[in-house]
Amino acid sequence: xxxxxxxxxxxxxxxxxxxxxxxxxxxxxxxxxxxxxxxxxxxxxxxxxxxxxxxxxxxxxxxxxxxxxxxxxxxxxxxxxxxxxxxxxxxxxxxxxxxxxxxxxxxxxxxxxxxxxxxxxxxxxxxxxxxxxxxxxxxxxxxxxxxxxxxxxxxxxxxxxxxxxxxxxxxxxxxxxxxxxxxxxxxxxxxxxxxxxxxxxxxxxxxxxxxxxxxxxxxxxxxxxxxxxxxxxxxxxxxxxxxxxxxxxxxxxxxxxxx
Ligand SMILES: C[S@@+](CC[C@H](N)C(=O)[O-])C[C@H]1O[C@@H](n2cnc3c(N)ncnc32)[C@H](O)[C@@H]1O
Numbered sequence: 001x002x003x004x005x006x007x008x009x010x011x012x013x014x015x016x017x018x019x020x021x022x023x024x025x026x027x028x029x030x031x032x033x034x035x036x037x038x039x040x041x042x043x044x045x046x047x048x049x050x051x052x053x054x055x056x057x058x059x060x061x062x063x064x065x066x067x068x069x070x071x072x073x074x075x076x077x078x079x080x081x082x083x084x085x086x087x088x089x090x091x092x093x094x095x096x097x098x099x100x101x102x103x104x105x106x107x108x109x110x111x112x113x114x115x116x117x118x119x120x121x122x123x124x125x126x127x128x129x130x131x132x133x134x135x136x137x138x139x140x141x142x143x144x145x146x147x148x149x150x151x152x153x154x155x156x157x158x159x160x161x162x163x164x165x166x167x168x169x170x171x172x173x174x175x176x177x178x179x180x181x182x183x184x185x186x187x188x189x190x191x192x193x194x195x196x197x198x199x200x201x202x203x204x205x206x207x208x209x210x211x212x213x214x215x216x217x218x219x220x221x222x223x224x225x226x227x228x229x230x231x232x233x234x235x236x237x238x239x240x241x242x243x244x245x246x247x248x249x250x251x252x253x254x255x256x257x258x259x
């Protein structure tokens with residue numbers, strides 16, 4: 001099923017969404033020559049940060065969404081970044097790379113054990129894998145998604161929706177990576193995004209976790225669904241005295257160097 005990603009909705013929270021990518025980049029240094037790929041590059045704003053960090057390497061942003069790739073092409077047309085519409089699950093690089101970066105995208109692809117191995121295969125010796133995956137399973141907004149999408153009223157619309165895959169265990173990740181990689185650096189962090197607006201959590205999730213569900217609905221049903229979702233999460237995300245809302249996001253980071 002095609003997911004309709006909306007770059008404008010996604011970029012409303014650009015500053016908050018960029019922070020984990022910047023934190024991940026701060027742990028990456030490259031000591032081998034070669035190109036860079038940003039897997040699931042979205043609207044390209046993080047790819048542009050990568051370009052500024054390493055201005056002289058070939059750099060490709062890859063995304064499955066036509067809308068996202070078009071936005072990146074339009075916004076960064078004056079750069080020499082290459083943009084490619086492709087599915088990460090089937091992506092193979094033409095050449096071995098110095099850095100494979102992916103921020104908040106691999107949770108959409110099933111079977112991480114096989115996926116990680118396939119991705120690592122595209123790295124040169126001493127090339128770096130840098131990944132951030134949101135761990136949303138136990139977070140309130142995700143529980144609310146599970147609850148509403150199982151209601152008899154809605155569940156038939158979502159029969160073909162791909163579920164987010166982020167339940168991989170640290171031991172398992174280490175086991176997969178350690179055969180081919182060294183200097184493995186894994187950490188988890190909670191981010192507390194302070195958001196403004198009436199229903200900012202729904203607005204945030206509209207641009208990510210709700211995207212596959214909303215893609216299946218007519219405009220009229222989308223509005224009804226979103227109103228019901230807002231109602232469901234209102235009490236989970238109370239407004240602070242200054243009318244702002246705190247959104248907790250848990251994130252897993254992995255940096256590893258190919259042997
Ligand atoms: C939450 S956005 C992250 C965008 C960007 N990496 C960032 O940090 O701002 C997730 C992106 O992953 C892309 N994506 C999801 N599944 C994909 C797949 N199988 N292959 C390529 N891109 C995919 C979506 O189209 C979307 O642009």
